[in-house]
Amino acid sequence: MVKRYRSYFIVALILFLIGAWLGGAQASSLSAVLTPMMHGLKQEAVTLKHESVLATALALFYNNLRVSLIMMAGGLVLGILPFLVVIANGALVGYVLATLTAKIHISLWLAILTGILPHGIFEIPAYLLASAYGMRIGATEFRAIARAGKPGMWAYLRKDLWTIVLIVAVLLLVAAFIESSITPILLRLAIGG
Template sequence: MFLAGLFVGAMSHGDIAWLDKQLENISKIAKQANESDNVSLSMFWLILVNNLVATAFAMYLGIAASIMPLFTLALNGLVMGYLFGQLANEGADLWSLILKGILPHGILELPAVFLAGAYGILLGVRLLQGIGRSMTNKPKPWARFAEAMKGSIAIYAVVAILLLVAAVIESTLTLYLVKS
């Protein structure tokens, strides 16, 4: 879903208002951090909280038939692809942007988003299985769902740790590399 969104976003031509709005929101977060007394610390907290909330929603709202994690993965790819497409149209050096602005923290942040999305899909599937097993009077219809919910705590802890380290990298190393 992420790769499909990335491809569609990159192939989009012209301005797309709602994607431009997404990029505007990201710019507002960066501007808010840049106007603070401690840019790195502000960026760290803004990035970490935003990513923790987004991955929690993607993961736990997956209970609703896996829709939210699929949407989140596609939207993240779409926004990133759209941004890259816009920058390429402006003649930006995409490889430098990827190496300096995405790779240092993205190597941890993207797997965290993928893990949260995948587990959200699993929660949705387990819920649907529970409904099906309950309707057909199978023994312990909700056992798999309950097991998945218990496992979600450990999975989210891993996601949170990855996002914490990624936020440290993004608010320090990535910030330094992009400004240099």
């Protein structure tokens, strides 16, 4: 199964990194697009601030799983949606890092190590896998339209669906618990507050 998605996973990773670079390097230019997304995240954070770690983790898990499932199902639209969502997620990460380093005056590497890496090591691969699956669906559609596909390509996608959903869900669940419990502590230590 890994071989079937490796190239799509690599494409998703490249798109995510391009998005992160754009979000960080062009933060001021992209603020009109990314600020509403940030505002939504801030509102969610304020709502969850007084919740327990469990309630916060479950809310984060639900939101991230929903986005991942949208990326997977969005592959049915010729793979365009997972392509765009993975770039947008990367851009949001880059924008958050640029904003964090500018407003709080901590180094980029410290922001990555404390604010992204602890939960991102699980969350980002989950997003990339969901995006890879969605892009594979889109590529299979293109091949079917061109009648260049191999017999059984759709069968592989159907067979892999629940395995990928399970892997993505487990990764996102672990990420959500880390993001709701460990990441805030590390960020407070990094900021010195």
